[in-house]
Amino acid sequence: MGIRQVANTEAPALTAAVDVRDLWMAYRPDEWVLKGVNLRVPKGQLWVVMGPSGAGKTTLMKVLAGLLPFQRGTVEVMGFRLRGDLTPPSRRVVGYIPQQLGLVRGLTALENVLLGSLARHGGLGPTLGFFPRSEVTRAREYLEMLGLGDKAETRVFQLSGGERQRVAIARTLMQDPKLILADEFVSDLDLPRAARILETIRGLVRERGLTLVMNLHEIQLVQELADHVVVLKDGKIVYHGPAGTLEWSSFRALVEAEDGRTGVAGW
Ligand SMILES: Nc1ncnc2c1ncn2[C@@H]1O[C@H](COP(=O)(O)OP(=O)(O)OP(=O)(O)O)[C@@H](O)[C@H]1O
Ligand SMILES: [Mg+2]
16 A cells, blocks of 8 residues: 555544644745645644655744744644734643753753743742742652753753753643644654653653644654654645554655655664
8 A cells, every 4th residue: 555645634623733724834935845734633642743854844843833924824723823923822832842942051950941830920930030849849850750850950051962852841841731842852862762751751641631743753753652643845744644554665755855865763
């Protein structure tokens, strides 16, 4: 059986965490980076976006996070209609982990994680660095859960790439978001550790009914952990289907770059 080429033919889910219709986005006039993307992610699922470098994965994530304008189409995220004018959805609802992580290098791991709780707290206390004890405890628990208990007091610039990625995950979990958008957030971790972290996160996704949309290159992890895979190539969705039933041999061509390099690990 070959690969299904899919337009947005799925029956509509009752509730979607992400509902994108005919999305077009260009950084410069008429240079389209996203070319009519349709994407409907049901609540409570873990979806992976794959595709070669430059396909538009980060661009799509940023549009969903409300951080990039778009020119055409409709984008709804957790019931919030984005207007394409950089009004992001509430951070209480959508947590975004950028490819560059966005950590404050001079603060400790714990302080960075606590910054995630700012989304949930008003008042001056947190901005002055006074967090409720319960928040500090929760922040420590997330660091512990992600294997960073002993790094809480270490400043971010002294952490490895994989450790920083885990700090960024903990910070996002502190927001208590309903939807997490994660851009290559375990790419600096070795495979066994990435698998452990993703299993932990999947546990949270299931337990709390969250939705996770992420970019991920490692095929084994996608097969083991994702519900659904979407392949973006040259700004278009060229495939989507359940992760468990993918035929990887024919799938490979879809995620390969034109020059033959693949953005996918584990072939
Ligand atoms: N700020 C920008 N201004 C202009 N063009 C951009 C900008 N950011 C990205 N692009 C272009 O848009 C296209 C898609 O980039 P994007 O970062 O979304 O790709 P990607 O799929 O995330 O790639 P990677 O796997 O390397 O992270 C690329 O051609 C890139 O050069
Ligand atoms: Mg990217």
